Amino acid sequence: MAEAQSRPEGSTALLWTSITVVYAAIMLFPIFWMASMMVKPNDAMFARPTQFLFVPTLEHFSYVLEHGFHWYLLTSFLLCTVSTALVVIIGTPAAYAFARFEMRAKDDLFLFILASRMAPPVCLVIPFYLIFAKVGLLDTFLGLTLAYMTFNLSFYIWVLRSFCRDLPVELEEAAALEGWSKPQIFRRVVFPLLRNGIVATAVLCFIFAWNEFLFAFMLGGRAVQTLPVSIPKLITSQGVRWGEMAVVGMTALLPVLAVVFVLQRHIVRGLTLGAVKG
Incomplete structure (x- = not known):
């Protein structure tokens, strides 16, 4: 009985944890994107489709x-x-x-x-x-x-x-x-x-x-x-x-x-x- 009650509680905790992680990822994505732009060359920055793999630069x-x-x-x-x-x-x-x-x-x-x-x-x-x-x-x-x-x-x-x-x-x-x-x-x-x-x-x-x-x-x-x-x-x-x-x-x-x-x-x-x- 106690095991059955703990399962819904664990599922609820997992659900809220997943929602929190997704929300944090959405909020932090612009910061990660801006951080990648700091070292992205100009030709890779304006390439279409978007290049996620590039040679970093410090220019x-x-x-x-x-x-x-x-x-x-x-x-x-x-x-x-x-x-x-x-x-x-x-x-x-x-x-x-x-x-x-x-x-x-x-x-x-x-x-x-x-x-x-x-x-x-x-x-x-x-x-x-x-x-x-x-x-x-x-x-x-x-x-x-x-x-x-x-x-x-x-x-x-x-x-x-x-x-x-x-x-x-x-x-x-x-x-x-x-x-x-x-x-x-x-x-x-x-x-x-x-x-x-x-x-x-x-x-x-x-x-x-x-x-x-x-x-x-x-x-x-x-x-x-x-x-x-x-x-x-x-x-x-x-x-x-x-x-x-x-x-x-x-x-x-x-x-x-x-x-x-x-x-x-x-x-x-x-x-x-x-x-x-x-």
């Missing part, structure tokens, strides 16, 4: 390095890292203040902060352009960093505020009874508990900044070019350089995958924080 990598795309990659990485660090430094105390402290018109102020993220980027980039042109921040690394920080800060505060509200206030009250000040409570009690939520939200902000095109195109100019802005250079008068575009696309994907892989433990814990209430 696409040589073109990307000769035209300085690695510098665009470095610019993007530094820009996203610095702007995300500023978001964490400024946004963490702000989110905690919105979650714990009573202040005048707190809900209205929080809605104003959230509205800056809800607005379409094209509505914000023109005022940014005019202001930066007046104060001399146009086409500068500092100006683009501040722009990235601005549109990510509201999202960070909004998400981390929910994490702060899920923390047990009794721990902070116990620390206050011990004579700890508010900064001490935040540094020694709240911050360690928020670490996973901070990492998860910061990774999302990093990805948003990494994929940003409009602000980098309008405010960075030729002086500060990020990787997304440099990709249209591969569309030439002779046609699209698909092999080089595949190299740049895979290169743009690797830093994000590396960040998620290294911090996956904190990301999973942060995203599930507060999901189960006891």
